[in-house]
Amino acid sequence: MNIPQSSFPRIVIIGGGFGGIALAKKLANKDVQVVLLDKHNYHNFQPLLYQVSTGGLEPDSIAYPIRKVLQGYPNFYFRLAEVVQIDPKHKIISSSIGDISYDYLVVATGSETNYFGNKNIEENSMAMKTIPQSLNLRSLILENFEQALLTDDLHERDALMNFVIVGGGPTGVELAGALAEIKKGILPKDYPDLDTRRAQINLVQGGDRLLPAMSKIASSKAEKFLEKLGVNVWKDIRVTDYDGKHITTDTDISFEAITLVWAAGVQAVRIEGLDVDELLTRGNRLKVNAYNQVIGHEAIFAIGDVAQMETEAYPEGHPMMAQPAIQQGQNLGQNLVRLLDGKPLRPFTYKDKGSMATVGRNKAVADLKRIKFQGVFAWFVWMFVHLFFLIGFRNRVVVFINWVYNYVRFDREARLIIRPFKKQYQSVKNKVADSIAAD
Amino acid sequence: MNIPQSSFPRIVIIGGGFGGIALAKKLANKDVQVVLLDKHNYHNFQPLLYQVSTGGLEPDSIAYPIRKVLQGYPNFYFRLAEVVQIDPKHKIISSSIGDISYDYLVVATGSETNYFGNKNIEENSMAMKTIPQSLNLRSLILENFEQALLTDDLHERDALMNFVIVGGGPTGVELAGALAEIKKGILPKDYPDLDTRRAQINLVQGGDRLLPAMSKIASSKAEKFLEKLGVNVWKDIRVTDYDGKHITTDTDISFEAITLVWAAGVQAVRIEGLDVDELLTRGNRLKVNAYNQVIGHEAIFAIGDVAQMETEAYPEGHPMMAQPAIQQGQNLGQNLVRLLDGKPLRPFTYKDKGSMATVGRNKAVADLKRIKFQGVFAWFVWMFVHLFFLIGFRNRVVVFINWVYNYVRFDREARLIIRPFKKQYQSVKNKVADSIAAD
Numbered sequence: 094m095n096i097p098q099s100s101f102p103r104i105v106i107i108g109g110g111f112g113g114i115a116l117a118k119k120l121a122n123k124d125v126q127v128v129l130l131d132k133h134n135y136h137n138f139q140p141l142l143y144q145v146s147t148g149g150l151e152p153d154s155i156a157y158p159i160r161k162v163l164q165g166y167p168n169f170y171f172r173l174a175e176v177v178q179i180d181p182k183h184k185i186i187s188s189s190i191g192d193i194s195y196d197y198l199v200v201a202t203g204s205e206t207n208y209f210g211n212k213n214i215e216e217n218s219m220a221m222k223t224i225p226q227s228l229n230l231r232s233l234i235l236e237n238f239e240q241a242l243l244t245d246d247l248h249e250r251d252a253l254m255n256f257v258i259v260g261g262g263p264t265g266v267e268l269a270g271a272l273a274e275i276k277k278g279i280l281p282k283d284y285p286d287l288d289t290r291r292a293q294i295n296l297v298q299g300g301d302r303l304l305p306a307m308s309k310i311a312s313s314k315a316e317k318f319l320e321k322l323g324v325n326v327w328k329d330i331r332v333t334d335y336d337g338k339h340i341t342t343d344t345d346i347s348f349e350a351i352t353l354v355w356a357a358g359v360q361a362v363r364i365e366g367l368d369v370d371e372l373l374t375r376g377n378r379l380k381v382n383a384y385n386q387v388i389g390h391e392a393i394f395a396i397g398d399v400a401q402m403e404t405e406a407y408p409e410g411h412p413m414m415a416q417p418a419i420q421q422g423q424n425l426g427q428n429l430v431r432l433l434d435g436k437p438l439r440p441f442t443y444k445d446k447g448s449m450a451t452v453g454r455n456k457a458v459a460d461l462k463r464i465k466f467q468g469v470f471a472w473f474v475w476m477f478v479h480l481f482f483l484i485g486f487r488n489r490v491v492v493f494i495n496w497v498y499n500y501v502r503f504d505r506e507a508r509l510i511i512r513p514f515k516k517q518y519q520s521v522k523n524k525v526a527d528s529i530a531a532d
Numbered sequence: 533m534n535i536p537q538s539s540f541p542r543i544v545i546i547g548g549g550f551g552g553i554a555l556a557k558k559l560a561n562k563d564v565q566v567v568l569l570d571k572h573n574y575h576n577f578q579p580l581l582y583q584v585s586t587g588g589l590e591p592d593s594i595a596y597p598i599r600k601v602l603q604g605y606p607n608f609y610f611r612l613a614e615v616v617q618i619d620p621k622h623k624i625i626s627s628s629i630g631d632i633s634y635d636y637l638v639v640a641t642g643s644e645t646n647y648f649g650n651k652n653i654e655e656n657s658m659a660m661k662t663i664p665q666s667l668n669l670r671s672l673i674l675e676n677f678e679q680a681l682l683t684d685d686l687h688e689r690d691a692l693m694n695f696v697i698v699g700g701g702p703t704g705v706e707l708a709g710a711l712a713e714i715k716k717g718i719l720p721k722d723y724p725d726l727d728t729r730r731a732q733i734n735l736v737q738g739g740d741r742l743l744p745a746m747s748k749i750a751s752s753k754a755e756k757f758l759e760k761l762g763v764n765v766w767k768d769i770r771v772t773d774y775d776g777k778h779i780t781t782d783t784d785i786s787f788e789a790i791t792l793v794w795a796a797g798v799q800a801v802r803i804e805g806l807d808v809d810e811l812l813t814r815g816n817r818l819k820v821n822a823y824n825q826v827i828g829h830e831a832i833f834a835i836g837d838v839a840q841m842e843t844e845a846y847p848e849g850h851p852m853m854a855q856p857a858i859q860q861g862q863n864l865g866q867n868l869v870r871l872l873d874g875k876p877l878r879p880f881t882y883k884d885k886g887s888m889a890t891v892g893r894n895k896a897v898a899d900l901k902r903i904k905f906q907g908v909f910a911w912f913v914w915m916f917v918h919l920f921f922l923i924g925f926r927n928r929v930v931v932f933i934n935w936v937y938n939y940v941r942f943d944r945e946a947r948l949i950i951r952p953f954k955k956q957y958q959s960v961k962n963k964v965a966d967s968i969a970a971d
Contacts, residue, residue: 095681097725134674135948151592151930158947160722170725173678173949173957189956190682224950235573239612242534243629283599286534286609487937487945491590491930498926506926508597509574510612511663512951517628518612 096170096193099126104429105186105193107176107364108201109136109159112397112418114484116199119426121166124433128195130188132175134159138483140415141492142221143264146230147271148505154491156224157484176202179366181390186366197392197429200364200379201422204398204413207358207376217337218355221264230354231507232514234272237351238280239518242287252349254292257340259332260356261298262306263450266315268354269296270452273322278503294324295348299331299357304458306412307448311458314467318452332357359413361399374401378410383440385425396421402441411443415482420444451475454500535609535632538565543868544625544632546615546803547640548575548598551836551857553923555638558865560605563872567634569627571614573598577922579854580931581660582703585669586710587944593930595663596923615641618805620829625805636831636868639803639818640861643837643852646797646815656776657794660703669793670946671953673711676790677719678957681726691788693731696779698771699795700737701745702889705754707793708735709891712761717942733763734787738770738796743897745851746887750897753906757891771796798852800838813840817849822879824864835860841880850882854921859883888914893939 096103101124106113109131120127138155145152163169174188185194206222208215219230234256241253256272258265272294280289296303296319302312303319303326316326331343332353340348361377372380372388378401380388385400387393397418401410411417421441428438447461449471457472459465476496480489499505513519535542540563545552548570559566577594584591602608613627624633645661647654658669673695680692695711697704711733719728735742735758741751742758742765755765770782771792779787800816811819811827817840819827824839826832836857840849850856860880867877886900888910896911898904915935919928938944952958 095684095725133949134678135950151590152950153590153592153946153948156948156950158722158945160947161945164721167724172681173675228950236612239573242611245534282603283597285606286536485945487934487941487943490933490937494929494933495926498929502926504926506597506600506924507592508599509592509595510572511574511591511595511667 096126096128096172099168101126101168102196102433103128103194104197104199105130105195106199106201107131107186108203108397108399109133109162109171110139110201110203110397110418111415112203112422113199113201114159114162115419115422116201116396116426117163117169119423120168120429122168123430125429126168126170127166128170128172128193129159129163130172130174130176130193131159132173132189134171134173136162136484137224139222140263140479141483142224142227143268143271145224145227145507146221146234146268147275148231148507148509149271149499150492150495151507152224152228154488154495155483157488162484176364179364179393181366181393184392195392197394199425200367200387200393200395200399201397201418202362202364202399203418204359204376205362206355207360208355209358211334214332214335214353214355217335218259218353220355221268222359228512229514232510232512232518233352235508235510236513236515236518238284238287238289240515242284248349251291251293252338253351254289255295255348255350256293256352256354257295257297257332257348257350258354258356259297260358261296261300261303261326261328262356263304263448264356265296265298265354266303266319266450266452268356269294269319269324270322270456273319273324274453275505276323279505279508283508295327295350296324297327297330297332297342299329301329303328304450307450307458308460308465310465311450311460311467315450315452315458318456318458318467322453322456359398367393374410376401376413384428384438385421385441394425396425404443407443412448414448416446417443449475449478454503535565535567535611538607540565540607541635541872542567542633543636543638544569544634545638545640546570546625547642547836547838548572548601548610549578549640549642549836549857550854551642551861552638552640553598553601554858554861555640555835555865556602556608558862559607559868561607562869564868565607565609566605567609567611567632568598568602569611569613569615569632570598571612571628573610573612575601575923576663577927578661579702579918580922581663581666582707582710584663584666584946585660585673585707586714587670587946587948588710588938589931589934590946591663591667593927593934594922596927601923615803618803618832620805620832623831634831637833638864639806639826639832639834639838640836640857641801641803641838642857643798643815644801645794646799647794648797650773653771653774653792653794656774657698657792659794660707661798667951668953671949671951671957672791674947674949675952675954675957677723677726677728679954681723687788690730690732691777692790693728694734694787694789695732695791695793696734696736696771696787696789697793697795698736699797700735700739700742700765700767701795702743702887703795704735704737704793705742705758705889705891707795708733708758708763709761709895712758712763713892714944715762718944718947722947734766734789735763736766736769736771736781738768740768742767743889746889746897747899747904749904750889750899750906754889754891754897757895757897757906761892761895798837806832813849815840815852823867823877824860824880833864835864843882846882851887853887855885856882888917890914893942
């Protein structure tokens, strides 16, 4: 890996997400050698992926080069690599670019879509956890309408214009709201020769309310907002199968849709080598102690989505969101320094800053520590909080400009099929050349 | 194709480039039915593609949805389709979405990279004529440096950091300049553990000067600018072969490079059905008369790169650039209306607004009608001209913001490998899912 041996202990961080980046920043200019590994060369701001899928933001504005985050820190080494296995015994990890030894290892690999073992759904549905996935969804949505123009078969056309989103968490709610606004504000103008009133957005939630992690008032308000926007909200329904067109559920309700977005669950990204049963929870998360130390592994830590710290307040571990990851990264950063200084470690305590979800224009719900509110103000708070946590000044400005433009013009201009998703829209001529340009 | 029959004559435009869009705008609300076909759903601003390849601009800011250009015009129909063949006898074209009849046909298919029949170069080199191609190049450049970090073989490392650009036209000059600035300003910060001084940018020109279409003073000044930036400029050298690493030329000079960007020539995109020998020129362009009417085809017109109008001033046809395409599109739009009104057509006269090329920060060359100038002022003029011709208010603002940021910060932040180009950087796990997301 060509990383020089240093007199400082080597801390290897796997993953440049919220947790990994927060940790890395805390280790800047400390007496440690930091090696950050990620399979992408950028940090990606997942909470805004749904806006990429719906043409509201350009993908590059919510991504930030990891090397730029680490610029100027002499003790930092970034490598573009996919970690395959951990060997705790010899303190070595094996990766796509070879083996690397560590003194301390921090697993911050985050989470991936969880299909709960349903292969059909995994193969035929769309996910929205990465930028390429979000761009694929953007292409598919636009291709569906281009194709709907070509068919005289009304059932086919309706299936092309039917968007079924499974999962009533923030991702599902925000995507459903954005699609509803596109249906209302953009489709009639872009497709005057298509009856886009027939387009449908169906949000399917297994539980008895949307945004189950939030307050009841937030849930019911979000539902009201969505219904106002014309989204069909289905509760207490679990999707059981999908063949690319027919969606079956555990009730007698079924859907015909070319597009199913699966936002019904996530699981921690698992790395081989540590998967001792007592360590892994149902969601593949690693059990950690109050210092994010993986149980039974002195030198291995886990933070963020991949870590399950069971506390009184959170018996199932902290929510798999940005905040716990950031705070755990910061706390671990300080603890690693204390550890090397021989000082006692400080247990992690989660400061819940509350949670928010936006449904659409002037429509958001917010549960803050002391106050819960919904509507226009919540929507503005949501925007400024997201701008604040977005990494990079240029990104903030560009995202802000886009939001202002979209708000004033009721528009989302990135309606571009840059990399066609459906085979029939891929140029035969360039297929060979560009088909390798995947992720 | 589900396009309603109308009492108005149907004008089919193939291609939503500069020419096609300019023509379509002139036909707004006229007594014609306009059908615009393009294999992409967006217009792309080719002059700025090199900034996408070098991370200076986000791809979405130089693309614009064609449907938005046509919004609000009741007589417009856009279809996402690749035209396969023209049948002039029956006035029908066949496309990827079926046949369509026309009363008048306008071929505005533009140009593509010309490899002059060299299959090795075509297979192993990078082109920069489309957004996906430019993004592939962006990925490859970044992947090269990530890989250079991993090898101890100095020859291999040098080959990874050697960028050979073939073709001394605007594209080659602008790309070379941008890469040189990245080498100077960004690489040392991003790759402190790599000796990026060894990175090389070689610009190979077959002729005896760069920018042969511009004035001698522009050529020599551009060359001075490039050499000041550390670009190796090679003249009177023709690249003869490339196997992916070894570049041979018609001299005893050769290069070892993993990246060869082929900007040495373009040819008109050819559509079957019209390719009668006397119609086609060396560059596949269709011979047209002063009204852009394809010789021998009353109802078929060609504009822009694909049209060769031989005049005294331009015996080989007009330059294959945006301006002739835009002006021919506008003139043809007016002529088609006159034609339908039974009025005589007006011959096309090209108003040469001059040409410009930018080499880098504060460095550009401009040949305007009455005045030729180089340096800072030319650079500002270049920027404002390009902002002006960029389609879309939001695009202009976002591009402007990026330029200001890049200028003030000596930075280019879109250093993102969103879709890895090299196989080894493509996630095995997502390969199946994402490899279809090509162009």
